Amino acid sequence: xxxxxxxxxxxxxxxxQAGLTVQELLHELDPAMPIxxxxxxGDHIARKDWSTRAIAAGEQVRVVYIIAGG
Amino acid sequence: MxxxxxxxxxxxxxxxxxxxxxxxxxxxxxxxxxxxAGVGALVLVDFDVVELPNLNRQAYTVAQVGRLKIEALxxxxxxxxxxxxxxxxxxxxxxxxxxxxxxxxxxxVEAFDRPEAKVALLEDLLEHLPEAWIxxxxxxxGIGGNSSxxxxxxxxxxxxxxxxxxAAPGVPLLGPRVMAAAALQANQxxxxxxxxxxx
Numbered sequence: 001x002x003x004x005x006x007x008x009x010x011x012x013x014x015x016x017q018a019g020l021t022v023q024e025l026l027h028e029l030d031p032a033m034p035i036x037x038x039x040x041x042g043d044h045i046a047r048k049d050w051s052t053r054a055i056a057a058g059e060q061v062r063v064v065y066i067i068a069g070g
Numbered sequence: 071m072x073x074x075x076x077x078x079x080x081x082x083x084x085x086x087x088x089x090x091x092x093x094x095x096x097x098x099x100x101x102x103x104x105x106x107a108g109v110g111a112l113v114l115v116d117f118d119v120v121e122l123p124n125l126n127r128q129a130y131t132v133a134q135v136g137r138l139k140i141e142a143l144x145x146x147x148x149x150x151x152x153x154x155x156x157x158x159x160x161x162x163x164x165x166x167x168x169x170x171x172x173x174x175x176x177x178x179v180e181a182f183d184r185p186e187a188k189v190a191l192l193e194d195l196l197e198h199l200p201e202a203w204i205x206x207x208x209x210x211x212g213i214g215g216n217s218s219x220x221x222x223x224x225x226x227x228x229x230x231x232x233x234x235x236x237a238a239p240g241v242p243l244l245g246p247r248v249m250a251a252a253a254l255q256a257n258q259x260x261x262x263x264x265x266x267x268x269x
Contacts, residue, residue, distance in 0.1 A: 035185040037192050039224055044196040047189075062224050066192070067209040069237035069248070070096045070183035 005057035016057045023050040026063065037064040072266050079264055080108055084153075086263045087111040089172035089202075090179045091163060091191055093118070093139035095243060096207045097181030098129035099252035100259075101143055104179075105151035107260055112147070114140040115159045115171050127245040163187065168194035172202065177259045180206035181252070185236075196227065203262045205230065210251040211237040213244060219251055221258055223269040228262075230254045 005016040009025070022038055022045055038045040039062045045053050055061060072079070086109050090101045093116035101112055116139045120130045134142040144156040159171060163182075168191060172178045178195055182188045188206065195204050209231035210219070218232040230251050237243045258269070 035189050037189060037196070037224070037227065042225055044193070044225075046193060046197065064206075064222075064224055064227065064229055065208060065233040066185045066189045066206070067211075067231065067233060067236045068183065068185045069209070069211045069235075069243050070092055070094050070181050070188070070207055 007055050007057060008060045010062055016055070018054075020055050021051055022053045022055065022061075025055065025061070026050065029063070034063070035066045037066060038062070039064070071268075072261060072264050083108040083260070083263060084110040086177075087113065087175050088177045088179065088259055088263070089113040089115065089175035090181055091115050091172075092181035092183065093128075093143050094124065094181060094183055095127035095245070095248035096210070096252045096255060097179065098139070098143050098146075099127075099249045100179050100181060100256045102129055102147060102150065103253055103256035104259060105147045105154035105156075107256070108151075109154060109260075109263070111155040111157065113157045113159065113172060113175060114143055115161060115163065116140050117160050117162045127243055127248045163191050163194070165190055165194050166198065169198040172199055175199075175202055177203045177205060177262050179255050179259055180204060181255070183237075192227065202226070203259070203267075204228065205255045205258045205262070207231050207251050207255060209233045209235045210248050211235045211241045211243050212247060213242070215247070216250070219247070219254060221254055221269040223267075228258050228269055230258065 007016045140158040204227045212235045
């Protein structure tokens with residue numbers, strides 16, 4: 001049996017789905033859409049690209065949650 | 071961690087320029103800590119005035135209520151660390167302005183309050199100020215939870231806080247946790263200025 005492809009989200013392994021965009025992933029994590037900074041394999045992914053940037057198998061996604069208060 | 075302290079370190083801090091975006095609870099405390107530690111120049115960006123409820127966590131006095139925060143903060147810095155040059159910018163950050171506001175800064179401390187403003191600044195800094203380290207605060211409301219005030223590194227962005235606890239009705243922003251996070255931001259900024267890039 002071939003291994004199922006995965007990607008990592010903040011160091012956790014997750015099953016990869018073809019075509020899953022950053023926006024869909026964030027919505028899945030929190031339907032209210034968190035306010036966040038997203039990096040993939042070290043590159044910053046601008047908010048305007050979230051709906052078109054698909055996550056590739058094996059990529060490392062980091063979501064930095066930005067929370068009210070200062 | 072830097073555990074030995076020498077003249078070369080002092081000179082490096084004296085030659086440094088650090089941006090502080092926001093002069094509220096995080097920014098006012100962080101700026102004073104940086105100035106006391108010997109950072110030579112600070113760029114303070116905030117358009118707000120001091121209000122009485124700010125005094126539960128922000129480094130101002132009753133006599134400073136109604137004054138521009140950056141002006142009051144510059145005065146407080148001059149009183150405790152007169153060697154620090156303070157550049158005051160009474161401006162609101164708009165996307166695309168980060169490179170102009172923080173030109174020449176080796177580190178920029180993100181100390182805004184509203185999450186939309188925080189993320190707009192961070193995106194701008196990540197896109198348009200490629201040489202600077204960024205030290206942000208996220209998840210600093212509440213009381214207790216000392217060990218949750220972690221610092222995490224994401225490339226050249228460092229985030230202090232639990233990334234969870236938002237200021238909300240019943241979840242206060244109070245001095246101890248906000249000031250602890252601000253001190254951690256200052257500590258991270260100093261380490262970066264001195265070449266230690268670990269969180």
